[in-house]
Amino acid sequence: DADVTQTPRNRITKTGKRIMLECSQTKGHDRMYWYRQDPGLGLRLIYYSFDVKDINKGEISDGYSVSRQAQAKFSLSLESAIPNQTALYFCATSDRGSGREETQYFGPGTRLLVL
Amino acid sequence: GQSLEQPSEVTAVEGAIVQINCTYQTSGFYGLSWYQQHDGGAPTFLSYNGLDGLEETGRFSSFLSRSDSYGYLLLQELQMKDSASYFCAVTTTGGGKLIFGQGTELSVKP
Numbered sequence: 001d002a003d004v005t006q007t008p009r010n011r012i013t014k015t016g017k018r019i020m021l022e023c024s025q026t027k028g029h030d031r032m033y034w035y036r037q038d039p040g041l042g043l044r045l046i047y048y049s050f051d052v053k054d055i056n057k058g059e060i061s062d063g064y065s066v067s068r069q070a071q072a073k074f075s076l077s078l079e080s081a082i083p084n085q086t087a088l089y090f091c092a093t094s095d096r097g098s099g100r101e102e103t104q105y106f107g108p109g110t111r112l113l114v115l
Numbered sequence: 116g117q118s119l120e121q122p123s124e125v126t127a128v129e130g131a132i133v134q135i136n137c138t139y140q141t142s143g144f145y146g147l148s149w150y151q152q153h154d155g156g157a158p159t160f161l162s163y164n165g166l167d168g169l170e171e172t173g174r175f176s177s178f179l180s181r182s183d184s185y186g187y188l189l190l191q192e193l194q195m196k197d198s199a200s201y202f203c204a205v206t207t208t209g210g211g212k213l214i215f216g217q218g219t220e221l222s223v224k225p
Contacts, residue, residue, distance in 0.1 A: 004157075031211060040123070042202060042217040043158065050211060058212070088155060094211070102148045102206045104213060106157040 003027045004107035006091050012113045013081050021076045021110050023091030031094045032074040033104065034058075034066060036087040043090065049074055050096070081114045088112075117141040119216035121203055126222045127193055135188045135219045137203035145206040147179050147186045148213065152200045161201075162188065190221070198223045 004025045013019050030051050035043040045058030047066040055066060067075045078085055088111055092104040119139045127133040146165040150158040164170055164179035164186060176189040190197055200220050204213040
């Protein structure tokens with residue numbers, strides 16, 4: 001079984017709709033992250049969470065919100081989807097206690113198309 | 116602000132050696148990581164340099180020079196399966212999050 005899972009894997013939605021992307025992990029890591037990837041732009045950080053009570057904005061948080069429901073679950077919401085939010089979204093985890101915080105483990109990604 | 120630069124594309128032949136460079140401008144630099152991504156799949160961790168010098172992991176090596184704000188990933192004995200995108204990423208002091216470069220697409224030809 002995968003350590004970091006994302007649902008759904010693919011999603012098509014319409015402009016103005018609210019959608020939620022979910023991420024779950026079985027690695028026992030305290031830190032979780034949401035990124036978006038656009039062609040030629042690499043991975044850009046949307047939000048990150050260092051524990052259940054700690055949520056931080058990343059580079060491109062406008063139009064997004066998150067919820068850390070438990071240590072193992074971190075959800076990303078698009079309150080009112082717009083076409084330029086069409087992208088590949090990745091969730092990732094890392095373990096502060098490992099001493100290698102720079103090692104992040106990524107989920108398989110969610111392909112989102114906003115029409 | 117933070118910025119990283121790496122070439123957008125590199126092409127090499129099977130069995131050869133290729134070097135992917137990364138230069139960065141960042142405040143509070145802590146370390147440089149490298150990630151590999153195949154065809155839009157999950158990025159996977161390759162290597163990390165927290166100190167100047169060379170780190171070797173099998174066919175892959177990574178180098179860092181803090182004074183030059185520069186690092187590279189060296190891939191030896193290239194195989195077709197090494198065709199992928201490679202991202203450098205900076206960790207800043209305070210830790211816990213990565214800033215990624217735009218990625219280098221490596222094509223390995225027979």
